Each structure stands twice: as C-alpha cells, then as structure tokens.
Amino acid sequence: MENQxxxxxxxxxxxxREFTENELAPLDMEIDAQGxxxxxxxxxxxxxxxLTMTLPREYGGAGxxxxxxxxxIHLMAIGNASMAVTLEGHFKTLEQLLKYGDQRLKDEYLTxxxxxxxxxxxxxxxxxxxxxxxxxxxxxxxxxxxxxGDKIMITNGGLAQVYCVLAKTEDDQMAVFVVDQDMPxxxxxxxxxxxxxxGTPVGEIVMDHIKVPGYHLLGxxxxxxxIGNNAHDDARILMGAVLTxxxxxxxxxxxxxxxQRKALDTPLYELQTIQEKISEIAIARQNTELLYQxxxxxxxxxxxxxxxxxxxxxxxxxxAVRCGDMALQVLAGxxxxxxxxxxxxxxxxxxxxxxxxxxxxxxxxxxxxQVNQ
Amino acid sequence: MKIVxxxxxxxxxxxxKIDPKTNNMVRDNVEGVINPFDKNAIEEALRIKDQLxxxxxxxxxGPDGYMSSLRDGLAMGADRAILLSSRAFGGADTLATGYPIxxxxxxxxxxxxxxxxxxxxxADTGQVGPIVAEYLNVPQVTFAEELRFVDxxxxxxxxxxxxxxxxxxxxxxxxxxxxxxxxxxxYETPVNIQTSFEKPIDVWTEHDLDLxxxxxxxxxxxxxxxxxxxxxxxxxxxxQLSDDxxxxxxxxxxxxxx
Numbered sequence: 001m002e003n004q005x006x007x008x009x010x011x012x013x014x015x016x017r018e019f020t021e022n023e024l025a026p027l028d029m030e031i032d033a034q035g036x037x038x039x040x041x042x043x044x045x046x047x048x049x050x051l052t053m054t055l056p057r058e059y060g061g062a063g064x065x066x067x068x069x070x071x072x073i074h075l076m077a078i079g080n081a082s083m084a085v086t087l088e089g090h091f092k093t094l095e096q097l098l099k100y101g102d103q104r105l106k107d108e109y110l111t112x113x114x115x116x117x118x119x120x121x122x123x124x125x126x127x128x129x130x131x132x133x134x135x136x137x138x139x140x141x142x143x144x145x146x147x148x149g150d151k152i153m154i155t156n157g158g159l160a161q162v163y164c165v166l167a168k169t170e171d172d173q174m175a176v177f178v179v180d181q182d183m184p185x186x187x188x189x190x191x192x193x194x195x196x197x198x199g200t201p202v203g204e205i206v207m208d209h210i211k212v213p214g215y216h217l218l219g220x221x222x223x224x225x226x227i228g229n230n231a232h233d234d235a236r237i238l239m240g241a242v243l244t245x246x247x248x249x250x251x252x253x254x255x256x257x258x259x260q261r262k263a264l265d266t267p268l269y270e271l272q273t274i275q276e277k278i279s280e281i282a283i284a285r286q287n288t289e290l291l292y293q294x295x296x297x298x299x300x301x302x303x304x305x306x307x308x309x310x311x312x313x314x315x316x317x318x319x320a321v322r323c324g325d326m327a328l329q330v331l332a333g334x335x336x337x338x339x340x341x342x343x344x345x346x347x348x349x350x351x352x353x354x355x356x357x358x359x360x361x362x363x364x365x366x367x368x369x370q371v372n373q
Numbered sequence: 374m375k376i377v378x379x380x381x382x383x384x385x386x387x388x389x390k391i392d393p394k395t396n397n398m399v400r401d402n403v404e405g406v407i408n409p410f411d412k413n414a415i416e417e418a419l420r421i422k423d424q425l426x427x428x429x430x431x432x433x434x435g436p437d438g439y440m441s442s443l444r445d446g447l448a449m450g451a452d453r454a455i456l457l458s459s460r461a462f463g464g465a466d467t468l469a470t471g472y473p474i475x476x477x478x479x480x481x482x483x484x485x486x487x488x489x490x491x492x493x494x495x496a497d498t499g500q501v502g503p504i505v506a507e508y509l510n511v512p513q514v515t516f517a518e519e520l521r522f523v524d525x526x527x528x529x530x531x532x533x534x535x536x537x538x539x540x541x542x543x544x545x546x547x548x549x550x551x552x553x554x555x556x557x558x559x560y561e562t563p564v565n566i567q568t569s570f571e572k573p574i575d576v577w578t579e580h581d582l583d584l585x586x587x588x589x590x591x592x593x594x595x596x597x598x599x600x601x602x603x604x605x606x607x608x609x610x611x612x613q614l615s616d617d618x619x620x621x622x623x624x625x626x627x628x629x630x631x
Contacts, residue, residue, distance in 0.1 A: 004570050007441075011448060011566045019560055049562035062563030114564075 009068040012053070016072040019048060025079030031199040032344040037083070042159070045083065052114045054091045056098070059110040066095075066234075067296035070241040074289065077245025078252075081348040082199025084245060086117070088238035089155035089200075093118035093164055095234045096227055097178070100219035105178060109162060119160035120231045121151035121205060131166060131174070131228055136207070138167040138175055143214040147177055147207045150189065155355070157203030158188050164231070165207065166224050174224025178216040185210040196347030233306045235356045237299065240292030240312025243320045246349050247285035250320070253342060254278055254327040257334070268330065277326040284319035288312060307369050313352060314362035320349030374427030376418040376486045377478055378451065379505070380411040382435055382442040383495040391603040407442045410490025412449070412558035413551045417520060418488050419450045420556065425522070427485075428452050432477055434462055434470055440574055447569035448561035455481070459578035464591025467496075471504025473589055476582045478509060486528070487548040491516055499550065506548035514541055518554040 023044055031037060045051065053069045055061020064072075069091060077084035094113055097106060109118075126133040136149025147167055154163070161181045169175055179186065189204025218227055255278060258269035268274045291312035298305035324346035328335035335342045353359045382405040390399045407415075418429045431446045431454035433439050443454040457473055465473075478484050487509070492499030499515070506513035514520075519531035523542060532539040533552055561569075579589060587593055612628070614621040 007444070008566050008570060011445065011561060011569075012563055015561045015563070015566065048560050049564050053563050057567065060564070062567050064563060064567075 005065070005068075009064065009071070012062075012064055012068060012072055013075055016050070016075045019050070020076050020079035024076065024083055028080045029341060029344075031080060031082055032341070035193070035198040036201070037199050041083075042086075045087075046115050049114065050087065051090060051117065053087075054094055055110065055113050059106070060114050061110075065296075065300050066237065067293060067300055070237055070292055070296045073238050074241035074245045074248075074292070077242040078248045079245075080199065081242055081246050081345070082197045084242045085197050085200045085239075085351075086156055086159070088235060088242060089119055090117050090160070091238060092231050092235040093120045093162075096120065096164055096176070096218060096231050099230065100176070100223070100227055101178070102215040102217070104215045105218075109178065112162075116162055117156055117160040118162045118164070119154050119156040120164045120228075120235075121154040121157070122166045122228050122231075123153045124150060125152055131225060134166060134168060136165065136167040138169050138177060138212075140170070141211070145177060145212045145214065145217065147179060147210045147212055150204060150206050152189070152204045153192060153202055154205060156201055157205060158191055159201045163205060164218060164227075165205075166228050168224075169221055173222040174228075175221045176218040176224050176227045177212050178218065179205075179207060179210055179212060183210050183212070194351065196344065196349070196351045198344075198347075229306070232356050233309045234299070236309035236313035237292050237295045237305070239352050239356055240288055240295065240309070240316045243313070243316030243349060243352055244285055244289045244292060246320045246345050247281060247288060247316075247323050250323050250327040250342065250345055251278070251281045251285055253340065254281060254330040257331050274330055277330055281323040281326055284323050288316035288319060291315060307366060310357070310362045310365050313356060314359045314366065317349060317352035317359060321346055321353065324349055374421055374425045374486065375430070375481075375484050376421060376427060376488060377430045377432050377481060377484050378411070378414045378418045378446070379474055379487065379489045379501065380415065380431055380433050380442060380446055381408045381490075381493045381495075381501075382406065382433065382439045383408045383493055386494060389495075405438060405442060407445055408490050408493045408495075410492060410494070410551065410553060412490075413553050413555050414488040414490050414549075415446050415449050415451060416556045416558040417551055418486075419559070421486070421522075422450075425525070430455065430481060430484075432474065432481075433457070434465070434474060443574050444569050445561060447572045447574075448566045449559055450565055451572075453572055454574040456574060456576050457578075457582075458576050461579040461586070461590050464594065465589060466594035466596045467498050467500035468504060468595060469589050469591075469593040471501045472508060472593070473579070473582060473584060474501065475505045475508035476584055477577060478505070480577075480582060485545045487511075487546070489548070489550045491550045491552050502548055502550040509546070509548065511546045511548055512543035513548040513550070514543055515550045516552050517549050518552045520549065520551070520555065 027038060052061040053064050057063040073084045073087060122131055124134045139146045163179045165177050165179050167175055167177060185208040187206045189206050191201055191203040194202055258274050261268045295305045295308040295312050298308060324342055328342045331340060334340050384403040385406045392399050422429050429451040431443050431451045433443055434457040439456055443456060447454055457477055489502040503513055514530040516532045517530045518533035521529050523529050526545050527542060528547060529542050614624050
C-alpha cells in the first residue's frame with residue numbers, strides 16, 4: 001500500500017511537471033505582462049483534474065496526501081507561481097470544509113470542487129492580521145444566517161465560486177460561513193492590481209444581506225479564529241512549496257547563465273563570487289523544501305504543524321526575494337531586464353512576505369512559541 | 374468496440390547514454406516510458422471509445438518493469454492491461470515479438486481494432502504492427518495520420534508518407550499503426566492515476582497462450598542484434614552553389630560527373 005502511494009505520487013508529480021512545462025511555463029512571461037491568465041488556461045487546469053488533488057475519493061477527488069500535493073505545487077511553481085498560488089488558495093479552503101464542515105454541506109459542495117474553485121476570505125479594509133477588527137456581520141434569522149459585509153484581498157477573489165467567510169455574530173463571536181456566488185445579495189468588487197503573482201486574481205466580494213442556511217456554518221459559533229488560523233497554517237505549507245519552486249527557477253536561470261557567459265576567458269561559474277551566490281540560492285531552496293515537507297509530514301501524521309509551516313513561509317519568502325536578487329546579480333544587466341523573468345520572480349516572491357500573515361507576524365508567532373515552550 | 378493497444382516501454386529519450394567503450398546503450402537506472410508513438414495509439418483508442426463505447430485493453434511484452442508503463446496507460450484512461458512476461462519471451466526479435474502478441478490478441482477474442490505506434494523510438498523498426506496484422510490475417514494501415522469510421526465495420530485512414538498521402542479504407546477487424554500527427558495524447562489526471570491502481574494488469578506467460586515454442590524468444594528469432602553503436606559525426610564538406618538556378622544546375626552536374 002505504501003509502495004502504491006509512492007508510485008501514485010511519483011506519477012502525479014510527473015504529470016504536473018509535464019503539464020507545467022507544456023502549458024504553464026511557456027506562458028509565464030505573458031501571464032505576468034497581461035496580469036491575468038490567458039483565455040482557456042484555467043479551464044485546462046480544471047479539465048486535467050488539477051483541482052481534485054487533495055479532494056478525497058468519496059467526493060470525486062484523487063485524495064492525494066498533503067505532502068504529495070505540496071510537492072506538486074512546488075513543481076508547478078517552477079513554471080508559473082501564479083497558478084500554483086491559485087491552487088494553494090483552493091486547497092487550503094477545501095481543508096477547512098473537510099475538517100469543520102457539516103456532512104450535508106460537504107455532500108453538497110465538495111462534490112463540485114473538481115470544477116469549482118473555493119476561496120477563504122478573512123481580510124477587510126480594517127486589516128488582514130487583525131481578524132478581531134472585522135465588520136462583517138452574521139445575524140441569526142430562524143435556521144438561517146444573514147451575512148453582510150465586504151471582504152478584500154481574497155486569493156482567487158473573482159475566480160472562485162465558493163467562499164468561506166469570517167464574520168462576527170451579534171454577540172461578537174467569530175464564525176466562518178460558506179457563501180456561494182449564486183446566492184442573492186452576492187457581488188464582486190474590484191480586482192487588486194498587484195505587482196507580483198499577477199496571474200492570481202486577488203479581489204473583493206460584497207455581501208448584502210445574503211441568506212445562508214444554518215448548515216453552511218463551519219464548526220461552531222466562536223470557532224472562527226481557530227478555523228482562520230488553521231487555514232493560514234495549511235496555506236503556509238503550500239506557500240513554502242511555491243517559494244521552493246520560485247527559488248528553483250531562480251537557480252536554473254543563474255546556473256544556465258553562469259555556464260554560457262564568460263568574464264574575459266573564464267566561465268562565470270568558475271568565479272568564486274558567482275559560486276557563492278549559486279550555492280546560497282541552492283541552500284535556501286533546499287532549506288525551504290525541507291521545511292515545507294516537514295510541516296506537511298507533521299500535518300498528515302496528526303502532529304502540530306503551525307510553527308514549522310510558519311517557518312517555511314517566513315524563511316522561504318525572505319529567502320526567495322534575496323535569492324532572486326542574487327540571481328539578478330549573476331545575470332547583471334540582463335537580470336535587470338524584463339527580457340529575463342528574474343525581476344518578476346522577485347515580485348512574485350515578495351507577495352508571500354505579506355500574504356497569509358506578514359513575516360513580522362510570523363516572527364512574533366515563532367518567537368512567542370519558543371519563549372513559552 | 375473492443376480495442377487492443379500494443380505498447381512498448383522505451384528508455385526516456387533524454388536519459389539515454391551510449392557507453393563510449395562498448396558502444397552499447399547504458400540501460401542501468403534509465404527511466405522507462407511509454408514509446409511516444411504508442412501514446413498516440415492509446416489516445417486514439419480512448420477517443421474511439423468516447424465516441425462509440427467499448428473497451429480499451431493495453432498489451433505489452435517485457436519484464437516486470439514494464440508494469441509501470443502499462444500503469445501509465447491505465448492512468449490515461451485504458452480499462453485493463455495484459456503483460457506477456459516470461460524468460461521464454463526474452464531476446465525476441467520483431468518476428469518473435471509479433472507472434473506471441475498476435476496469439477494474445479486471439480486469446481483476448483472479439484477484438485475489432487488493434488492500434489500501435491508507427492514504430493518504437495529505441496529500435497525504430499516499425500515491423501511489429503505489420504507482423505501482427507499478417508499473423509491475424511487482417512488488413513493493416515501503417516503511418517495513419519487521420520482515422521475515422523465510415524460505419525461501424527469500416528475504417529477510413531489517411532496515411533502520411535514521404536511527400537505523399539494515401540487514403541485507404543479497411544474492414545474491421547484491422548491493425549493500425551499511428552503517427553504523432555494523428556492526435557495529442559492526453560495527460561494522466563490525478564483521479565485517473567489513483568484509479569489506475571484499481572484496474573487489473575494480468576500477466577500471461579507462454580503457458581497461457583497457444584504457442585509454437587520454437588517461434589518465441591531468442592531461439593525463435595531469425596535475426597539478432599550484433600552491435601549497437603552511435604554513428605560517428607563526421608564533418609561533411611558543403612559547397613555553396615550560385616544563386617542563378619541555371620548556373621547552379623550546371624555546377625551541380627559538373628560536381629556529380631566528377
């Protein structure tokens with residue numbers, strides 16, 4: 001059985017690698033320049049079943065373990081980090097439905113998760129890392145809930161059809177509800193014009209007295225922050241994977257260039273100053289992979305993984321920006337040119353010093369955990 | 374429609390190396406993949422099944438390691454697979470491969486269509502398909518770049534040849550060898566990868582088939598490979614002819630005559 005799981009994971013990774021090399025990597029620069037996925041690309045992702053990777057078999061999914069899926073996200077990010085982040089947003093949300101959802105809600109929604117994308121929305125204009133300050137309200141109305149509020153900076157906002165929404169009840173308790181774009185009162189707001197990960201839609205939803213059935217509540221009233229934090233933890237593992245992919249891309253570009261380019265008669269890779277940069281990128285890439293894989297292993301074996309997931313994202317995002325800068329320096333003038341993708345890889349990586357909790361918040365969480373141990 | 378797709382596992386092309394001392398292909402630790410043309414054959418079989426219904430059965434001959442390629446074909450969507458595997462089949466040439474393959478197809482029974490890639494990328498002979506067709510005594514279409522059903526018993530095929538195309542029509546059952554121009558093979562999907570482990574791969578030995586034991590394996594092979602070597606890359610002399618075509622023809626003739 002274990003051998004079968006390994007073989008299946010290896011087949012999945014080869015499939016994702018082929019899909020990425022054929023369908024995503026050739027469009028990487030265009031996606032960045034256009035600030036969106038080209039027409040039909042996301043449909044290809046759906047048609048080839050990539051939304052089903054984590055989804056259990058009973059809901060029509062492939063049911064791969066989180067560590068296998070994280071590796072698939074890593075491989076995809078080598079070719080295009082935006083699409084890898086789009087899948088990260090989908091998978092972290094599915095995890096919360098699976099963990100906290102009522103069976104009726106799962107039967108109704110998870111069976112559509114192979115072709116509908118799911119998103120988790122927490123942030124409001126009052127601030128992303130301050131969930132207690134949110135203004136979105138959930139008011140009980142018989143068996144239903146009436147949700148009113150605006151959510152911004154949602155990964156896949158506008159692309160997703162189903163949203164997990166953090167709201168406050170009348171007695172100021174936090175809760176998460178599943179809201180469908182087809183419900184009356186639901187509308188989309190503006191899409192952010194971000195400097196990196198420009199393919200990934202990040203947008204706003206507006207909820208105007210949306211009536212949500214009672215079974216759309218995830219977990220219990222008062223569990224909202226726990227679910228939000230759990231979603232962050234799940235996302236941070238996959239972000240570590242995305243960042244590993246970005247660093248692998250940076251490394252490939254720097255290594256290839258160092259072999260082709262000569263300084264006087266010496267190939268660049270023979271110069272110690274260049275070797276230092278290449279080795280630093282390689283070490284940081286390896287470290288981030290070990291961190292996200294370790295966090296994924298802790299998760300699938302039922303152990304506490306929040307701390308290591310935070311390390312993967314915090315270390316990985318800072319490292320990927322720094323490594324991008326080093327790779328740029330290897331290519332010098334060409335690295336500074338838009339002709340090469342390094343500048344957009346730096347912009348892509350920079351997003352993850354902010355998304356799913358800023359690195360400053362990560363530092364706080366990691367440090368306090370160490371202090372209080 | 375019952376379709377058998379014959380596939381071969383070949384070394385992944387970018388991992389093939391030639392031992393400079395022996396000139397033999399280094400096969401240790403080389404990743405095996407489905408012969409690329411055979412993926413076109415699987416894709417076509419799946420499209421026909423999507424259109425007309427039926428069953429797609431993969432058939433291969435080789436050691437246990439070939440299971441991984443059969444599994445890949447199942448992950449593309451084929452229904453089941455059969456591997457002919459036994460020491461007795463080892464060292465077979467194309468004739469001694471085509472013979473047990475055709476006997477296996479007879480054993481499967483009721484097969485309407487046999488699809489293969491136009492040739493394998495490692496041996497490049499393109500002979501097994503025609504041999505299977507001859508043993509089965511059914512029509513064959515080689516180098517197919519287009520296929521469509523005229524009716525449920527008749528298949529139209531367009532053959533792409535060097536500098537020409539040829540249209541043919543065959544009555545089923547038939548054997549068809551496909552070119553890569555025919556289609557683009559689909560990806561294995563995550564769900565199909567998982568379900569591929571629930572689909573059967575049967576292993577048949579020489580004892581499971583009605584065979585003449587003298588016509589299989591190395592002993593049953595009239596040809597043998599004596600040596601495999603990488604062709605020497607020799608720098609060739611090139612001559613630029615004049616732009617004016619009349620002058621160029623004269624120059625060319627002079628060179629040929631001399």
